[in-house]
Amino acid sequence: xxxxxxxxxxxxxxxxxxxxxxxxxxxxxxxxxxxxxxxxxxxxxxxxxxxxxxxxxxxxxxxxxxxxxxxxxxxxxxxxxxxxxxxxxxxxxxxxxxxxxxxxxxxxxxxxxxxxxxxxxxxxxxxxxxxxxxxxxxxxxxxxxxxxxxxxxxxxxxxxxxxxxxxxxxxxxxxxxxxxxxxxxxxxxxxxxxxxxxxxxxxxxxxxxxxxxxxxxxxxxxxxxxxxxxxxxxxxxxxxxxxxxxxx
Amino acid sequence: xxxxxxxxxxxxxxxxxxxxxxxxxxxxxxxxxxxxxxxxxxxxxxxxxxxxxxxxxxxxxxxxxxxxxxxxxxxxxxxxxxxxxxxxxxxxxxxxxxxxxxxxxxxxxxxxxxxxxxxxxxxxxxxxxxxxxxxxxxxxxxxxxxxxxxxxxxxxxxxxxxxxxxxxxxxxxxxxxxxxxxxxxxxxxxxxxxxxxxxxxxxxxxxxxxxxxxxxxxxxxxxxxxxxxxxxxxxxxxxxxxxxxxxx
Numbered sequence: 001x002x003x004x005x006x007x008x009x010x011x012x013x014x015x016x017x018x019x020x021x022x023x024x025x026x027x028x029x030x031x032x033x034x035x036x037x038x039x040x041x042x043x044x045x046x047x048x049x050x051x052x053x054x055x056x057x058x059x060x061x062x063x064x065x066x067x068x069x070x071x072x073x074x075x076x077x078x079x080x081x082x083x084x085x086x087x088x089x090x091x092x093x094x095x096x097x098x099x100x101x102x103x104x105x106x107x108x109x110x111x112x113x114x115x116x117x118x119x120x121x122x123x124x125x126x127x128x129x130x131x132x133x134x135x136x137x138x139x140x141x142x143x144x145x146x147x148x149x150x151x152x153x154x155x156x157x158x159x160x161x162x163x164x165x166x167x168x169x170x171x172x173x174x175x176x177x178x179x180x181x182x183x184x185x186x187x188x189x190x191x192x193x194x195x196x197x198x199x200x201x202x203x204x205x206x207x208x209x210x211x212x213x214x215x216x217x218x219x220x221x222x223x224x225x226x227x228x229x230x231x232x233x234x235x236x237x238x239x240x241x242x243x244x245x246x247x248x
Numbered sequence: 249x250x251x252x253x254x255x256x257x258x259x260x261x262x263x264x265x266x267x268x269x270x271x272x273x274x275x276x277x278x279x280x281x282x283x284x285x286x287x288x289x290x291x292x293x294x295x296x297x298x299x300x301x302x303x304x305x306x307x308x309x310x311x312x313x314x315x316x317x318x319x320x321x322x323x324x325x326x327x328x329x330x331x332x333x334x335x336x337x338x339x340x341x342x343x344x345x346x347x348x349x350x351x352x353x354x355x356x357x358x359x360x361x362x363x364x365x366x367x368x369x370x371x372x373x374x375x376x377x378x379x380x381x382x383x384x385x386x387x388x389x390x391x392x393x394x395x396x397x398x399x400x401x402x403x404x405x406x407x408x409x410x411x412x413x414x415x416x417x418x419x420x421x422x423x424x425x426x427x428x429x430x431x432x433x434x435x436x437x438x439x440x441x442x443x444x445x446x447x448x449x450x451x452x453x454x455x456x457x458x459x460x461x462x463x464x465x466x467x468x469x470x471x472x473x474x475x476x477x478x479x480x481x482x483x484x485x486x487x488x489x490x491x492x493x494x495x496x
Contacts, residue, residue: 096344103482138477178496226496229386234351238489245490248426248474 002028003136004038005143014038014048016063025053025061036065041135041143045071076142077105079195079247084110084155085236086203087119097233098127102134102144104237104244111149112200115208122149152211155200156218163193168200168220169235170207176224179242197243199223201236250276251384252286253391257315262286262296264311273301273309284313289383289391293319324390325353327443327495332358332403333484334451335367345481346375350382350392352485352492359397360448363456370397400459403448404466411441416448416468417483418455424472427490445491447471449484 004024008015016024016038024030030050038046048065055061083106088094098109109131111122127146135143160166165186167179177185183195200207200220207215216222225235252272256263264272264286272278278298286294296313303309331354336342346357357379359370375394383391408414413434415427425433431443448455448468455463464470473483 100482100485103478104476104486137479140476178493180493224496226492228352228388228492230351231385234348237348237485238352238492241486241489242493244474244476244486245426245428248472 002037003139004036005041005132005136006038007040009038009040009044009046011067013051013067014046014065016061016065018060021061021063024050024063025055030063035068038065039135039141039143041141043072043076043141045141047071072141077247079197079243080107081105081196081240081243082108082110082198083201083236083240084112084198085201086114086117086152086232087111087122087149088232089118089204091119091122093231093233094122095127095130097236098130098146099134100237101240102131102140103138104240105140106144106240107142108145108147110147110155112152112155113149114152114203115211116205117203118205119203120149124148152200152202152207153214156211156214156220160198163190164196164198166198166218166220167223168202168207168212168215169223169225169239170202170212170215172206172209172212174222176222178226179223179239180246182221182223183243183246195247199239199243201232201239204232250285251387252284253289253380253384254286255288257286257288257292257294259315261299261315262294262313264309264313266308269309269311272298272311273303278311283316286313287383287389287391289389291320291324291389293389295319320389325495327445327491328355329353329444329488329491330356330358330446331449331484331488332360332446333449334362334365334400334480335359335370335397336480337366337452339367339370341479341481342370343375343378345484346378346394347382348485349488350379350388351386352488353388354392354488355390356393356395358395358403360400360403361397362400362451363459364453365451366453367451368397372396400448400450400455401462404459404462404468408446411438412444412446414446414466414468415471416450416455416460416463417471417473417487418450418460420454420457420460422470424470426474427471427487428494430469430471431491431494443495447487447491449480449487452480 004020006014006016032050034050046067047069050065052064113120131144252268254264280298282298294315295317298313300312361368379392
């Protein structure tokens, strides 16, 4: 099933514009009367009939549709997940993580810049484009958010509210549990509320001692990812995977 | 710690040749008297002192070392794992899986060709080079084997012996359990023997009905990877990850 994305959704109908409309009208060559599926990135999935196509020789297409049926989209989860991951020196690797996190399920991806970070900026628009295409390919109805890059310190100083399971994976010594153990501990104390996780993955040289100390003060629990020496993007993907499987 | 790889290991000493010797002598510019670490891919890790370097203007270098100390290498696991995964249409994706499986821990990677496979061959030497570099980067002492590509049918018809947990991930309906559940069931019946897993991941269009039926006949248990629609390489990596975390 092919999905198009739009936030221009009214009771009277849906409008595709920009790259989505071009893909619909020029690449897939849809016509008036065709059925297409549109998702709004927030859980809504719309079965639509195309009512009008504007296809200028130059400039972007516009596709207007009437809504036949609205349903709750597939791919919904019983947990929310914020992945705060330091950008890798090689951006291809970070992009793999962003794609895989989206396939498995994530609500927000936050590039965090550590004291030890080699890479200190990212191209947010590129990551957003990746997220959109991975969301469509994996037929998910909720579009993860890519936030602006932020320092680890600023990320730690945010207020996450009550009941959020906050985790940091680091390599320094100290008492640690696995992600699954932390989730099980948390569930037994959270009176049946939905699971909400914030997880931090550090840069190639690990978080600094200062950042680890601040994280502990802010209630972030240390987790171990086992004995293997994992690359940043591997650590991030297996963490998303662990949370995913813990919720099956 | 930087690792070099050699199988030319005698009581009298170790010899590096080919690309390993070139990397040691030309790229890293090691000299006689330097300490280097060499692994044999089978669990042995050697602390060595370079005794002789041959560095021709043309042609490959040769590096000879004396063994100072042999130890058991790091990164050993309490389980063995064979990952049989259909090559993906886009080989970058398969290579990503091969790298990640090596970082997490795998003994053998088998490219299997399904009735539904789009890609029916792989460049084995390229995958072996990837495995070697990922093994060094993740400081593992055992080098995973990359086998020749084989049909799913031939793979299913191999004799895996007793006590091996054989799993196939597929998308057809039917009773399935998660990988973790299969491991737990298996452990309760295996009288404390070390865990040995063989896991199959199908191509983009899933295994064929014929292959799934044959797998069941051959004692392969079906596993689910949850509700998300995962790419082949994602399914493969999260499976390796699940087994890894189940053994922590």
